[in-house]
Structure formats: structure tokens, C-alpha cells
Amino acid sequence: MEISRTVKYESELDKDFGNRVMELSGCHKISECIQCGTCSSTCPVSLYMDYTPRKLMAMIKAGFKDEALRSQTIWLCSSCYSCTVMCPAQIKITDVMYSLKRMAIEGGIYPKKAPAPALAKAMADIIARNGRNSEMGVVMEMSLKTNPMNLLKMAPMGLALIKRGRMEIKDFYHRDKIKNRRQLHDLVKGLKKEA
Amino acid sequence: MKTYGYYPGCSVRSTSKAYERTLLDVCKVLGLGLKEIEDWNCCGATAYFGVDKAMAMAVSGRNLALAEQQKFDELVTPCAGCYLTLRKANEYLKDHPNDHINKSLDRVDLHYGGTVTVRHPLELLSSEEALKAMAAAVKRPMKGWKVASYYGCQLVRPYSDMDDPYQPLIMDRIMEALGAQAVDYPYKTRCCGGSLTGTVEDVGFRLVYMLLSEINKHGANAVATSCPLCHFNLDAYQSKVISRFSGGFDQAGGRRLEPLPIIHFTQIIGYALGLELKTLGFKDLMVTPGRLVAAS
Known part of the structure; x- marks a missing residue:
């Protein structure tokens, strides 16, 4: 003891x-x-x-x-x-x-394998990059960083959504983007400089 | 006719398409103009604040500045997450006109003068005027519909001023104006779990279960929602949640939880106003209100 x-x-x-x-x-x-x-x-x-x-x-x-x-x-x-x-x-x-x-x-002391911080980081990254979020992109990035098996577990839900027109095959690879990404990226850069 | 700036957000363009479709159709019938602001970006929701506060404020600041540049003084968004985030950023940017976030916006031609008010369709559609217009335009009186209105959390607090943060009534009033019975229950604004259903399933599912259980106990046969994420959690996870907890039995009364149709509130308005059934998107729901439609 x-x-x-x-x-x-x-x-x-x-x-x-x-x-x-x-x-x-x-x-x-x-x-x-x-x-x-x-x-x-x-x-x-x-x-x-x-x-x-x-x-x-x-x-x-x-x-x-x-x-x-x-x-x-x-x-x-x-x-x-x-x-x-x-x-x-x-x-x-x-x-x-x-x-x-x-x-x-x-400080790098968040739980690396926990989905919640992975989801927050994935969503922030995708928006800073594209200006638009992708629900599928966030789920995929989060799962790959924490537990890839999660994607298999979610497959039946995905199928049910596809069947009802609430998800599309193109969601797997297509990422929505805003037109003026340069403005967004300049905004990110400017804020980083200030910090 | 007044035209409002319209901010869709990401969910109504993916898993909640029927919400947007019926919102636009209903507003057209009631003479409310919505015009999408050009080149809007996503709001970052709650996630961004946990990663980078300045960026979280700035991405919403971009949307507010765009709305202002495009000459809108009111910006309407159907998502509770977008609503809270835009209002939170709006308050901050107005209160800190000289801080580095406003200055960074200025430098990329996104000066924000603080003239925009962020609103949710629930607010517009529950005005005295809108309620009267709706009641007069009902084509399908909702006989037999007992609707529990679920508001969720971020629409009513803390940056909102549309109703009471714990016991709101505006959606219930809409349901009554349409001829449905509004069901009162205590968990109208209790958390649906948000993204926890996808990150910490045990906790998220338990929250969904508690809501469904209360709603069942109070005798509702349908649920109206005003947020795409609330809708997704209740609708898409309902069958899993019912089968996981208590073997499908309500702990309190020992009754089996009835799977309920979880419906965007604009779909319900569209139904009552007589919009064509196939445009309402009831078929997109995991549990359709088919029985109620047939009976009323």
C-alpha cells in the first residue's frame, strides 16, 4: 500500500x-x-x-x-x-x-485522446481555413485524432441521414468555402500579430 | 415589406435542410422578407471560444460587418448556436470599440459600427401581428396535436432578450395560434447535450433521455424545436436513447417512452398554413408525424 x-x-x-x-x-x-x-x-x-x-x-x-x-x-x-x-x-x-x-x-495539457477538445480544434481549424464549417469534416477529423472506430460506429446514422436527404456522399470530400478567403486569412494573421 | 438580413449557418445547409426550406416558405406567406447576406462565414459556435477567443469574436465580427455593409440593420438566423455567438460578439465589439479585435477588422475593410441587431425567426413569428396573421391563415387546424415546445439553452440566455431564460412561452403561443394544444413541462430550456452526444455519448444521451422522458410524461405527441442542433440530438438519437436507458422504460412512471416526431417549428407552421405536404420535409424526420397528419 x-x-x-x-x-x-x-x-x-x-x-x-x-x-x-x-x-x-x-x-x-x-x-x-x-x-x-x-x-x-x-x-x-x-x-x-x-x-x-x-x-x-x-x-x-x-x-x-x-x-x-x-x-x-x-x-x-x-x-x-x-x-x-x-x-x-x-x-x-x-x-x-x-x-x-x-x-x-x-499549455498542451488537454486530454489528447478525448473527443471534446479534438472537436473544438477541428472546427476552429476548418473555419479559419475555409470560412465555412463542415459537419462531416469535423466528425472525420475528430474521429481520426481520437478513435477512428468511431466512424464505423456512426455509419448506420450516416446511412439513415443519406436516405432522408440530410447528408450527401459529396459531404465526404467536398468542403464549402467562402469567396473572400484572403480577407479571412489576413484577419487571422492580423490578430496573431496583435497577440 | 421589411427585408431582413438572413444568416443561415451551417446546419440548415446540411442536416436541417427542411428547417431552412420551411422557414423561407413560411416567411414568404406571412410577408417577411429574408435576404441572405453575401459571403457569410461560419460562426464558430461554442467550439471556437474554447480555442481562440479573439478569433471567435472576429469571425462573427466579419458577419456583422458584412451585414452592415450590405445595409441591413437586423440580421436573422434560425440557429440558436449562431444566434448566441453573433449576439455575444455583437455585444463585445460594441462595448470595446478600440480594442485589437475591432482594429483587426478595420484593417481588412471590415469596420463594424455596431448598428446591427441579431434576431431569431421565433421572435419575428411570435409578434402580436404575426400571430394574428398566422391564426387567420390557418388552412389545416391542428386537431389532436399536443406539442411540447423545446427551446434549448442558447436561444433564451444569456445574450437574448426575447423571452424568459427558463420558462419561455413564445413558441407555445405560436402553437396555440395554429390550433394545436401547447404542452407545458419543466425542461423547456434544459440542455439537450449540444455536441456531447458526439463527444461524451454517455452524458449526452442521458440529457436527451431526461428531456424525452419529461416530454412523454406530460402527454405530448409531438415536439417543436427552434435550433438545428437540439433537433438533431432529439430526432437522430431518439431511438438509441430510448433503447439504452431503463430498457426503454421511463424511470419515474414505468411507462414506455413513445418515440415522438421531433419537428422544426417552421415545419409545423407550414403544415398549419396549408403548404404542400411534400415541401414540408416531414419524410426527412426519423419519426414522421404521419399519424397526426392523417388524424387532423
């Missing part, structure tokens, strides 16, 4: 983490969280999370950076904004989740 310490020493915390999250999310109200738990009770997926939204807010304030950024919670948030509307301290919790997702991706 291996015994290890389960409580962090204060020196192991990232004291500035809370400030960085507040800056990134444009939400300085995190510091006003009163730990009432309204967010967790209105969240439709909190019962599947490793840390509930209430707990996560406390962890951000206290500087539990690694735990927060590696949590499943951020990838389970479905952006329904119920917590954001209900929060008595007016914390934009959904936007805080987005900030944590971005920090996890930038």
Missing part, C-alpha cells in the same frame, strides 16, 4: 493563477464567489464532473492550476449558460470554462 500526501502545501500552489484566469475571461467577479453552489445545482452535467463548477471556482481563487486545467469538468461543460444566468455574484462561469479550455490547449 503506497501512502502519499493528498493535501497540497501552500508553496505548491500557483498564487497568480486566479488573476490570470480573471484577466483572460474578462471576468473579475470570480473573486466575489461566495461558494453558494447555485452553479453546480443548475448545471445539467455537474453530476458527471470531477470538480463541480462551485469547487472549480474555489480552486481557481486558491491557485490549484494543474488540477483545474487537467479537470474533465472543463470539457464536459456544454455551454448552456445556466450557471452564468443564475450566479448571484454575476460570475460568467461559462466564459471562465472557455478560458480554462484555452489555457489547457495552449
